[in-house]
Structures are given as structure tokens and as C-alpha cells.
Amino acid sequence: MQITKPKAILQKVLPLFLCLAMLAGLLPVSPLGTMLINDAEARGAARGPGGGAAVAGPRGAAAVGPRGNAVAATPRNYVHTGNASVAAGPRRAYAEGPRGGAAYVGPRGAAVRGPYGGGAVVRTMPVGARAVAIAGATYYVASGVYYRPVYEGSTVVYQEVENPGAQ
Amino acid sequence: MIEKRRTLYRQWVPLGAALVLSFCILAPAWSAEAPKKAKAPDIEPKAGEVLRQMCDYLKNLQQFSVQAEVTEDVLLTSGQRIQYARSVEASVRRPDRMRAESVGDRDNRQLVYDGKTITLMDRSKNFYTTITAPPEIDAALDHGVQAFNLRAPLADLIYTKSYEYLTAGALSGFYAGLSKVQGVPCHHLAFRQKDIDWQIWIENSPTPAPRKFLITDKTAQGLQFTAVFTRWNTSPQFEEGLFTFVAPEKAEKIDILPAATPAPPKKGQKR
Numbered sequence A: 001m002q003i004t005k006p007k008a009i010l011q012k013v014l015p016l017f018l019c020l021a022m023l024a025g026l027l028p029v030s031p032l033g034t035m036l037i038n039d040a041e042a043r044g045a046a047r048g049p050g051g052g053a054a055v056a057g058p059r060g061a062a063a064v065g066p067r068g069n070a071v072a073a074t075p076r077n078y079v080h081t082g083n084a085s086v087a088a089g090p091r092r093a094y095a096e097g098p099r100g101g102a103a104y105v106g107p108r109g110a111a112v113r114g115p116y117g118g119g120a121v122v123r124t125m126p127v128g129a130r131a132v133a134i135a136g137a138t139y140y141v142a143s144g145v146y147y148r149p150v151y152e153g154s155t156v157v158y159q160e161v162e163n164p165g166a167q
Numbered sequence B: 001m002i003e004k005r006r007t008l009y010r011q012w013v014p015l016g017a018a019l020v021l022s023f024c025i026l027a028p029a030w031s032a033e034a035p036k037k038a039k040a041p042d043i044e045p046k047a048g049e050v051l052r053q054m055c056d057y058l059k060n061l062q063q064f065s066v067q068a069e070v071t072e073d074v075l076l077t078s079g080q081r082i083q084y085a086r087s088v089e090a091s092v093r094r095p096d097r098m099r100a101e102s103v104g105d106r107d108n109r110q111l112v113y114d115g116k117t118i119t120l121m122d123r124s125k126n127f128y129t130t131i132t133a134p135p136e137i138d139a140a141l142d143h144g145v146q147a148f149n150l151r152a153p154l155a156d157l158i159y160t161k162s163y164e165y166l167t168a169g170a171l172s173g174f175y176a177g178l179s180k181v182q183g184v185p186c187h188h189l190a191f192r193q194k195d196i197d198w199q200i201w202i203e204n205s206p207t208p209a210p211r212k213f214l215i216t217d218k219t220a221q222g223l224q225f226t227a228v229f230t231r232w233n234t235s236p237q238f239e240e241g242l243f244t245f246v247a248p249e250k251a252e253k254i255d256i257l258p259a260a261t262p263a264p265p266k267k268g269q270k271r
Helices: A004-024 A031-036 A040-044 B002-010 B012-025 B047-058 B137-148 B154-155 B162-167
Strands: A086-088 A093-095 A132-133 A137-142 A145-152 A157-159 B063-075 B081-093 B097-105 B110-114 B115-120 B129-133 B172-181 B186-193 B196-203 B210-217 B223-233
Touching: A145 B129, A145 B223, B047 B162, B047 B172, B047 B186, B047 B196, B129 B137, B154 B162, B154 B210, B154 B223, B172 B196, B186 B210
Parallel strands: none
Antiparallel strands: A086 A093, A132 A137, A137 A145, A145 A157, B063 B081, B063 B223, B081 B097, B097 B110, B110 B115, B115 B129, B172 B186, B186 B196, B196 B210, B210 B223
């Protein structure tokens, strides 16, 4: 479990970012947020620069980042190089893995909001996802969560959407 | 420890205000372009001259096609770094036609610009999307980057303003000597920016084309992107329909997410 170095950095950087977050009104204080993270964990999860990559809190807290970018607890060495991409399931929060592999589950299955105010976005589908065609469009479903493929920059990613069959 | 923290809190407000201001000014996502208020870069004259020769040469090519072998580092969740590879073929016909194909370990992608729209296609997944674009290559690329975060490290070489874009974020640059890339003698230049260091090998000949391009991402543990240009063709025979996108059967059109912070570009802003 990461201890010394990231914690030291967090302790120096966190007050500045908390100030920034407060000024921007973006601390995770949504009703959903308060259900899922407590103060100690919110302190632990910090936001990265430019609203992008974030660092996991010491207890793997899942927090909502700025502009709704969701961040989930990540394993020690994972390096985000852009918007943090996680998908929310009703009971799971996880981060992208390489080549369709590794999905990491948040410790309390936190459900978080995604970027752009819409559904959370993942770059690789979780293990066990299957494709379904609904009204001529392709969706993927995993653990009861539906995803729609969408371009982000020049790559295809998957954005969580409401169950299209139920609309 | 506690005292340090107290001092930090005292300086909290002005520091926080400064941070807010700097966040408003700086672009959020990393790219080769720097904040607009960069001070004059410290570029060695010989390096600047060689780079400018290359850029002048490229921008005066009315059409060309080039093949490149690209390798990119990726950091796995375990901390292990591995390298993925792809082959890129780009065709450009100035002022308003462009096509790029990228076939590699992870995907098989395509970009087609026909003067009116940019179409991105993922052949391995069979999805594509279309963006309305301005009628000229530079403007179309700019639009793609600003509105949709399209990332194409090699696109910097295609702009007619390539010299300005390549040196926009440069803090320093120097001439590293002569080096051979695939047997071709080249000038080796090295530049530093805030978030990346990059190097370029430019043919030492009357046709100073780039032969190798290497980017080191300092914000991501030194992950590297390398492109070796294996073939330049400055009088290509473009086949009919090369710059027209035709959706394959069963390919599905999907949406594209707007960039996270779509700030409207000011006049004179480089990117």
C-alpha cells in the first residue's frame, strides 16, 4: 500500500487543492458523495492538475473529481495520463485496465459520476461485458450497467448510459 | 510539521487565488503547445536553423505521403512499462485533403479529411464518427484539437505553421550532432518543454525531411513515443477516392464527446 512518498506530497499539496476546490465549489458534497465517502477519505483523495488524473486516498476512497470527472481508487502504480476514467456500476467503482483486463473494484463499491456531467467513461470494457443491439445501436452491458461506445479524442471509449431498453 | 502546515494555511488564500488564475490561463490537457505567456526560448541558432529548414521544406510540399513506424510506452496498473507499436501511413494534399491510417497492436484506425469533414474510423471495432471541419488543413486540425481533443503527435509536422507550433512551448533547444537513422545521415536536435522533452532527426540533405521523432513525457514517468519515418514520397500518385470516406458495411456511426473545456480560441492564439 502506498505510504510515504505520495502521502508526503498529498500533505503538502492537499491544502492548496482543497482551497481551489472550495473556490470552484467542487468539493464532493453531492448527496451521493456524502453517502459514499466520509471526511477522512475525502481528505485522502486529491485532485490532479487540470482536472485530470487523481491520486487514490490511503483507504482507496472513491471521490468525485472536478467537472464531474469521476476518480476511483487505483492500485499503487497506476498512472493516469488524461481524464481519469472510471465507470460506475450500481455497486462498483473501477478503473480502466490495459488490453481489456484488470478491473479494480473500489472498497465500498462506490458509485460515482462521470466526466462531462454525463455517464462515466471507461476505455476498456469490464470483464464479462457483452454486446447487445438495441434499436439498431450497439450497447455493451456488464453487471447491469449499460455502455454506449463514443469517441473521446481519436479513440473509442465507452460511456455509461441509462438502460436503453427501459426508456 | 505542524508549523509548516500553519504557514501553508496562512498563505492559503493568495496562493489559492494564484492557482485559480493560473488554472484559468493554462490549457488543461497536456499537448505540445505551451502557455501563451512563455518567455523567449533558449534555442541554439544552429538547431533553430535546421528545424526551420525542415519546416519550410515540409510546408512547401504540395502533396506527399509518408510511412512511419510508431512505438509508444504504456504504464500498466502494476507499474510495469510495456511498448506498443503501430504503422502509420499519412497522405496529404494541400490545402485541404488528408488521410491517415494507423494499424497496430491495439487498434486499426483511420482519419479522413475531405475539406469539409473529418471522419474518424476504428476498423477493429467498426465504429466511426464525423466532425464538421473548416476548409483548410491547419484550421481543421486546430478545430479537432480544440473542440474534441484529437491527439496526433505527428500532426505538428503537417501544419504550414509547423515551426511555430513545434517551438511554441520550447524552453530550450540544442544541436546534438550528426546521427544516422536507418542509414540516412541526419541532424539530431533536442528540445525541452515544461511537460515533455522531444528530439528530432532531420535528414542532412537538400531535402531535409524528418526521419525520427521522439517524445519523452516527463509527467508520466518518462514514457516515450517514437516515430521512425521509413518512407517519404514527395510525388505520390493518389488514387481516386483516397480522401473520401466510405463507411464499411455494418460500420456504426457514433457520437464524439466534446473536449472537457471547450474554450473558444482567441485571435492569434496558437492553438
